[in-house]
Amino acid sequence: AQTVTQSQPEMSVQEAETVTLSCTYDTSESDYYLFWYKQPPSRQMILVIRQEAYKQQNATENRFSVNFQKAAKSFSLKISDSQLGDAAMYFCAYSVESNFGNEKLTFGTGTRLTIIP
Amino acid sequence: KAGVTQTPRYLIKTRGQQVTLSCSPISGHRSVSWYQQTPGQGLQFLFEYFSETQRNKGNFPGRFSGRQFSNSRSEMNVSTLELGDSALYLCASSLREMNTEAFFGQGTRLTVV
Numbered sequence: 100a101q102t103v104t105q106s107q108p109e110m111s112v113q114e115a116e117t118v119t120l121s122c123t124y125d126t127s128e129s130d131y132y133l134f135w136y137k138q139p140p141s142r143q144m145i146l147v148i149r150q151e152a153y154k155q156q157n158a159t160e161n162r163f164s165v166n167f168q169k170a171a172k173s174f175s176l177k178i179s180d181s182q183l184g185d186a187a188m189y190f191c192a193y194s195v196e197s198n199f200g201n202e203k204l205t206f207g208t209g210t211r212l213t214i215i216p
Numbered sequence: 217k218a219g220v221t222q223t224p225r226y227l228i229k230t231r232g233q234q235v236t237l238s239c240s241p242i243s244g245h246r247s248v249s250w251y252q253q254t255p256g257q258g259l260q261f262l263f264e265y266f267s268e269t270q271r272n273k274g275n276f277p278g279r280f281s282g283r284q285f286s287n288s289r290s291e292m293n294v295s296t297l298e299l300g301d302s303a304l305y306l307c308a309s310s311l312r313e314m315n316t317e318a319f320f321g322q323g324t325r326l327t328v329v
Contacts, residue, residue, distance in 0.1 A: 136320075141322060142304060142306075142322055142323050142325075143320055143321065143322045143323070144306065144308070144320035145320075146317050146318075146319075149317070190259065202272065203249060203261040203264060203272050203274070204249075204251075204259075204261065204308075204318065205261070206251075206258060206259035207258075208258045209258065
């Protein structure tokens with residue numbers, strides 16, 4: 100079974116600084132996707148960034164980037180120039196790819212990120 | 217384009233009752249997935265429906281069921297509610313094709329008393 104582990108229940112960072120959230124996963128699949136989702140107090144899950152396992156290049160989305168280490172099964176999220184609006188729960192998630200498209204999401208336990216003004 | 221809509225937003229039920237939650241996906245999306253979020257168990261997959269057929273099912277008892285209608289709207293039902301069913305129930309819709317994003321609704325907060 101696939102598992103996703105986030106070892107940092109809480110993190111905090113000064114506004115405008117950089118923070119890295121950690122995620123490791125376990126799978127025997129070769130084709131899969133990894134995601135970081137953000138859940139603000141409004142509770143709506145918002146996709147932050149996505150990485151396809153077959154791509155060696157790390158995904159980036161503006162201030163958000165990942166460090167994908169496939170052999171180590173590690174998938175960390177770096178947030179640069181942290182802003183107050185980045186405060187939220189961040190979930191790492193995994194999805195296997197099948198002939199029928201992306202399968203269900205398996206989530207980690209989340210990291211609560213606090214931004215210090 | 218309207219997002220994923222879940223109704224109701226909040227619900228209080230008594231132990232032993234049953235409840236039905238509704239999810240309207242983004243227009244054109246034929247896949248709807250349901251997740252349960254609790255402080256103790258985190259986010260857990262319940263089931264997924266695609267074109268009115270259940271494609272995947274998580275490890276939940278038979279009290280949890282769902283269905284999808286021809287317009288892709290989905291409902292999930294929980295019968296004989298238990299206190300442990302108190303949770304945030306999230307619905308996500310997607311095109312269910314390769315490399316497509318799952319869009320989430322704001323959830324239904326169910327409290328069982």
